[in-house]
Amino acid sequence: MSRIVALTGGTGFIGKAIWRALESAGWTVRPLIRPSFLEGRPDFMPGKDFVQGTLEDESSLSTLVDGVTAIVHCAGRVQGVSREKFKQDNVDGVGRLARIAAKQVPAPHFLSISSLAAREPHLSSYAWSKQQGEMALEKAAGGMNWIILRPPAVYGPEDQAILPLFQWIQRGIGLQLGSSRARFSLLYVEDLANAVTQWLDQGLHSGRAFELHDGKAGGYSWKDVFTQITNKKVIPILIPGSLLSALASINQILAKVLKYEPMLTYGKVRELRHPNWVCDNNDLTQALGWEPLVPLAKGVQRTLYPYGHRSS
Ligand SMILES: NC(=O)c1ccc[n+]([C@@H]2O[C@H](COP(=O)([O-])OP(=O)(O)OC[C@H]3O[C@@H](n4cnc5c(N)ncnc54)[C@H](OP(=O)(O)O)[C@@H]3O)[C@@H](O)[C@H]2O)c1
Known part of the structure; x- marks a missing residue:
């Protein structure tokens, strides 16, 4: 039986890890690649079955899902200011893809990467759009078997957002972006990718959202993170x-003038300063048997030294 999986977001940080995990698990991956990504990357080899297009383009989406066993939707807007743009990518995009996919016979399985941020939609346009995206999938899913994964902050090699914080901690400077009482869960990117392949392989009937983290029940404080990354003394700077x-x-202001999509916005500050980003693995582990394999200390080493691990 052919096992083709359509993958959106396969050129991004998390999507690349999912792509590798799917191929290792024996799936044939059919990625959706934006023309803007391919521009200036003549050496990029997405395989012969890739589809060029965007989440806005119905005809590319129809080609993408034609005859697939499953769909992994990982594309999403993670930075910017405009609520309208977040809506276009994170709400309308998933709704459109699910609507088109639900017309396939037989109906493919549909896995969508949301975010723990969906739990707190009032904090930012991003968080709001992830919550609305979940609702859009549920509404459009029809007879498909679907699941939503809600990861907390995800880290790993190739991630540019968390890596600088790890590097500063290694140098003995603990930049602390939230209160000392705040707690948050984390997840190594390959553990997330393994949860994706495990759900696809088992075909477990779901129809709901699941949280997942790296196995540290109750999450971390900033201080916990400092001590996991280095044995050296870390000076915390709040x-x-x-x-x-x-x-x-x-x-x-700069983003408006220079026309780029900013990562640090008022909304992101509210997300960073939220005191409780702790999530729970129990439901997913019970349903799927999935267990995270990479604790923080190990994941940090792999992130800092992707070409060879060494301890600090
Ligand atoms: N990183 C985290 O800590 C984290 C935590 C929880 C949830 N998530 C979720 O995980 C997903 C992936 O995040 P990431 O960190 O890997 O982000 P990323 O590196 O920015 O990757 C985003 C991916 O989505 C694609 N994309 C965005 N808009 C698109 C559109 N309109 N049409 C087609 N493709 C589009 C991008 O394509 P291009 O390469 O062409 O730009 C890229 O492949 C997002 O849904 C995010 O909300 C991330």
């Missing part, structure tokens, strides 16, 4: 919310 907001303000 970045006050007012400074983060000021930086976000400057960044938003």
Whole structure:
């Protein structure tokens, strides 16, 4: 039986890890690749079955899902200011893809990567769009078997967002972006990718969202993270919310003038300063038997030294 899986977001940080895991698990991956990504990358080899297009383009999406066993939707907008743009990519995009997929006979299985942020939609346009995207999938899913995974902050080699914080901690400087009482879960990217392949392989009937983390029940404080990364003394530097907001303000103005999509925005500051990003693995482990394999100390080593591990 052919096992073709359509993959969106396969050129991004998490999508690349999912792509590798799917191929290792024996799936034939049919990725959706944006023309803008291919421009200037003549050496990029997406395989012969890739589809060029975007989430806005119905005809590419129809080609993408034609005859597939499963769909992994990992594409998403993770930075920017405009709620409208978040809506286009993270709400309308998943709704359109699910609607088109649900017309396939037989109906493919549909896995969507949401975010723990969906739990707190009031914090930012990003968080709101992830919650609305989940609702859009549920509405459009029809007879498909679907699942939503809600990862917390994901890290690993090739991630540019968390890596600098790890590097500073290694040098003995603990940049602390939230309160000392805040707690948060984390997840190594390959553990997320393994949860995806495990769900696809088992075909477990789901129809709901599942949280998942790296196995640390109750999550981490900033101090816990410092001690997991290095044995050296780390000087914690608490970045006050007012400074983060000021930086976000400057960044938003620059972004408007220079026309780029900013990562640090007022919404991102509210997300960073939220005191509780702890999630729970129990439901997913019970349903799927999935267990995370990479604890933080090991994941940090792999992230800092992707070409050869060494301890600090
Ligand atoms: N990173 C985290 O810590 C984290 C945590 C929880 C959830 N998530 C979720 O995981 C997903 C992937 O995040 P990431 O960190 O891997 O982000 P990323 O590196 O920015 O990757 C985003 C991917 O989505 C694609 N994409 C975006 N808009 C698209 C559109 N309109 N049409 C087609 N493709 C589009 C991008 O294509 P191009 O390469 O062409 O830009 C890229 O492949 C997102 O849904 C995000 O919300 C991430």
